[in-house]
Amino acid sequence: MKNNQESALLLRDRPAGAAPPPPGSPSAVYVLRVEEDRVAPVWVSESITRIAGYDTHEMLGSHRWWLDRIHPEDQPRVAAHQLLLFEQNHLTQAYRFQHKNGDYVWVTDERKLLRDAAGKPLEIVGTWHGASSCKEAVEALRESEKRYQILTKMAPVGIFHTDAEGNYRYVNECWRELADLTLEEAAGAGWTQALHPDDREWVSAEWQRAARLNLPFKAEYRFRRRDGVVTWVLGQAVAEWDASGELAGYIGTIIDVTEHRRIERALRKSEERLNRAQKIAQLGSWDWDIVSGELVWSEETYRIFGRQAQNFHPSYESFMATVHPEDQSSLAEALKQALFEHRLFRIDHRIILPDGAERFVHEEAEISYADDGRALRMVGTVQDITARKEAEEEIRRLNAELEQRVEERTAELLAANRELESFSYSVSHDLRAPLRAINGFTQILLNDHAACLNEEGRRHLERVLCASERMGQLIDDLLNLSRITRSEMHREWVNLSTLAQQIAETLQAGQPERSVAFVIAPNVVARGDARLLQIVLENLLGNAWKFTGKHARARIEFGTVQLDGKRSYFVRDDGAGFDMSYADKLFGAFQRLHGASEFEGTGIGLVTIQRIIARHGGRIWAEGAVEQGATFYFTLN
Structure with missing residues (x-):
């Protein structure tokens, strides 16, 4: 009885006198091309004529023509399958299709969605099987309905049906979870309560506009659940029409795109940060698809080349047109070598800006290759180095001037050294001879003619003798200072503690009656000229003794001691000290802070020390207080 009722249902829409489909109907094959939000038949096999009665060229109309010939009661289910196909990639369904003679024939439609390498839908390939009997049609219908129910229940997308007024007739489990509403709560306009308050007005307006203009509805909007969680969804819907052409309702889907939007937002922020970083660093980037010829520039690359994205299309040819004519051949050769010799592409070259100005840029790129060695892609950077090039040119100019000045200065120094050597010779020979004569004759007068002189005369001669001896000491000190300045240095590791100990023993032996405690740190070593460093310690320890x-x-x-993170050496005493307000005079030639009657000396010793320390790349300074001693510090490099 049930089978008879189902058979009657299948045949009730067939006009009186129309013959049922012939038994053993053949199968047919068709291809639909996917074009954005719609599909269009592009090829059908000739056997489809025996199933539907139409010639092949008649069935290559719009997809709408095809859908309009599906029984009105089956259209919602077929449309739902169409949406699910883009999620499942493969579906089978049974429905009634209107034969050219007006009858509805049952067909089993099996479809498979083909995508490109990036996952973008390209084509739908399908097969039609005509039902050979009412029983077969009923089984096909039952199987199709069963599969439809399972798919809509298990689908990872929300599916809904509405009537012409937008009242919900069906929502699947996924839709209810996303909207947090039951079917009863979504009745009428109740579903809008699931919308975020900020989206309710514009989504309703967009829905009404799509219905009024007979356009598909597609928009991204937010659902706000009862617990406050906000979810972004992509909603899509198409209109259903009855046999008379009246609007029957809508069928659509919603997809959770929250994570997709989060990733897009993160990507946009990342791109913004990258663009800001490139702008700050004045470093542009580019990506050249060698196979397709497509060249993509970053914002900073456009700025460096002085171009605008809206009126300049980057390509190899347009890029080469920006290169200075004198640099084009060398750049092309460098690019050729990088491509065919698997080298890193790196070059400096000039470019011409639209206003005719020249700029220098530095480019680097890495190349990706196919398994067979063909170059596929270059990803690189470009940096404006005009300022660097100008600085390099200025440095070259300054270096040339400096070399000239060094040559001139060297010639002056050589002349000064010759004069100094001549002066040293004069001091050593010409001045010493009369000084020796003065000293000798004075000594003769004191020894042989002292009886002819009164007491005052003898004192005058003694003063002349002391002055000549002091002048001789000054000459010796000046000659030593001259030799220290000009002598060649021989650096080696020197044990300063050993030198200090030897100097201390010599000083103590010269005046054994004095009570002086020497405290010398052990194993103090430094790298320098041993002869010169001994002079430093002899002067410093000698001054401390004096x-x-x-x-x-x-x-x-x-x-x-460690001072400012650097090792410093010191000699400290608790003697006469000095007034720190005169510390700047310590290292001047012939400068003395104590009278000659108090402490003997020529005032050359500290100058000599300073010259030696300076030749070792160090510095010397002192601290002290009157009658509280003094400390002399020095560093060596």
Whole structure:
């Protein structure tokens, strides 16, 4: 009885007198091309004529023509399958199709969606099988309905049906989870309560506009669940029409795109950060698809080349047109070598801006290759190095001037050294001879003719003798200072503690009656000229010995200390000290902070020390207080 009722249902829309489909109807094959939001038949096999009665050229009309010939009661289900196909990629359904003679014939439609390498839908390939009997049609219908129910229930997308007024007649489980509404709560306009308050007005307006203009509805909007969670969805819907051409309702889907939008937003932020970083660094980037010829520039690359994205299309040819004519051949050769010799592409060249100005740029790129060695893609960077090139040119100019000035200065120094050598010779020979004569004759007068002189005369001669001896010491000190300035240095590791100990023993042996405690840090070593460093310690320790001479007991110390992260050497005493307000005069030639009657000396010793320390790349300074001693610090490099 049930089978008879189903058979009657299948045949009730067939006009009186129309013959049922012939038994053993053949199968047919068709191809639909996917074009954005619609599909269009592009090929059908000739056997389709025996199923539907239409010639092949008649069935190559719009997809709408095809859908309009499906029984009105089956259209919602077929449309739903069409949407699910883009999720499942393969579907089978049964429905009634209107034969050219007006009858509805049952067909089983099996479809497969083909995509390109990027996952973009390209074509739908399908087969039609005509039902050979009412029983077969009923089984096909039952199987199609069963599959439809399973798919809509299990589908990862929300599916809904509405009537012409937008009242919901069906929503699947996924839709209810996304909207957090039951079918009863979504009745009428109730579904809009699931919309985010900021989206309700414009989504309703867009829905009405699509219905009014008979356009598909497609929009991204937000659902807000009862627990406050906000979800972004992509909603799509198409209109259903009855046999008389009246609007019957809508069928559509919603897809959760929250994560997709989050990724898009993160990508946009990443691109914005990259663009800002490139702008700050004045570093542009580019991507050249060698196979297709497509060249993509970043915002900063356009700025560097002085072009605007809206009126300049980057390509190999347009890029080469921006290169300075004198650099084009060398750039092309560098590019050729990089491509065919698998080298890193790196070059500096000039470009011409639209206003005729020249700029220097530096480019680098890496190349991707296919398995067979063919170059596929180049990804690189470009940087404006005009300022660097100008600075390099200025440095070259300054270096040339400096070399000229060095040559001139070297010639002056050579002349000065010759004069100094001549002066040293004069001091050593020409000045010493009369000085020796003065000293000798004075000594003869004191020894042989002292009886002819009164006491005052003898004192005058003694002063002349002391002055000549002091002048001789000054000459020796000046000659030593000259030799220190001009002598060649021989650096080696020197044990300063050993030198200090030897100097201390010599000083103590010269005046054994004095009570002086020497405190010398052990194993203090430094790299320098041993002869010159001995002069430094002899002067510093000698000064400490001299300026503690009026104290019954004295202490002289040698050691090291870390100052400003650098190792410093010091000699410290507790003798006469000095006034720090005159510290800047310590290292001047012939400058003395104590009278010659108090402490002997020529005022050359500290100048000599400073010259030696300077030749070692260091510096020397002192701290002290009157009658509280002094400390001399020095560094060496």
